[in-house]
Amino acid sequence: MSADPSDPILRVDDVTLAFGGLVANRDVTLDVRGGEILGLIGPNGAGKSTLFNLISGVYRPSKGRILFEGADITRLPPAERCRRGIARTFQVPRSFDSMNVLENVTVGALARHRTAASARRAALDTLERVELTHRAEAVAGELTPPEKRRLEVARALATGPRLLLLDEVLTGLTPSEAKAGVALIRRVAATGVTVIMVEHVMEVVMPLVDRAVVLHLGSVLAQGLPAEVVRDDGVITAYLGERHRAA
Template structure:
């Protein structure tokens, strides 16, 4: 693996009984980039996210991260190595405060509550959630809960951050704040892979895009090249986009 490559999946296949969710998926993620993973519903994006994060193990193929084979490692070990993720449906601890939720992520790197709290406070400041630190998570608005997902993941001090539709369902102004946060994350030295359906937002944001369709890689390249690819237009964007 090249030193520039942080993550690589090699011919990864995942079967659920007779259903093949991913078939021979080979992708590379470069250090310091924002990579967009796009495609129609049922394309296999969420399955690939789960394979990278360790929620699923591949039926065949291998996954390498930061120079080592992680194919068989559980999610907890991958998190310790530097892979963090958010969820499409936020998974917060609603009876705990925002600060306590982010501290959960902080305990990945810090053994003491004092150190985890300090790290969590720094992340809350970075993500613009400081004013909600003492608020019960169940009282947050949906956009705040999405941002909290990012904050908790960042508290694990990742090298790679997997963002699962963190901009979906936001107003234009909320989405713009989300874009600015993702750029700050990348500028802090964290590589980002994001699944997103809002094309008008994601394409100007990402450095590269990979399109999945029916569990396989349909196209890969710069956003401008991908949206002009006839196969992508046919499978995902539609003829209206071509016009």
């Protein structure tokens, strides 16, 4: 059964994840619309990366369910979710450091292509999209930190996602590198890929995203348009700080 085009591409429905007595996410409910850029923000330990792990299939929720394009994927393993169109990056880049850049991206492309030759062609196209072609033959372990983050994005894009989860891909970048990263994310979204991004650099992320969801202590504290969220009293108290209120 195909999903109704008016339905959200992703629905997280009353999801809780507990590790023994520690609740990492509690009663999280949110919808992600097709084609939007959604910012997932909040203080360290708020449960943002845990929620990414739930969406991508690393963890299964203790309760609740996750729907992607109308289908219940709550119990599907990560590889199957990837085949269905969910890709992600990691907070700490996870490249195959002994392989070159092209080989790393080809690994991602093999999720969508049946032959090594077609996967390699797709990988080359992807490297061009992320402006990393000039480093195709470089060993991944020799890349700079910003290049490794871009390689993470390239490998995820090579899987042909419809939903892309970006975990702090702009963190630690210089202003010019962050500007290039923002331009890349906008280009990806312009192709119809839905983006959820975890980011701490508020000055960068808020002008970029269409909506923002704020997590605090594992729960949704606020969600809405960026301009609304940054004026929310609870968000200011829990995350932005009183200096933001004064500004």
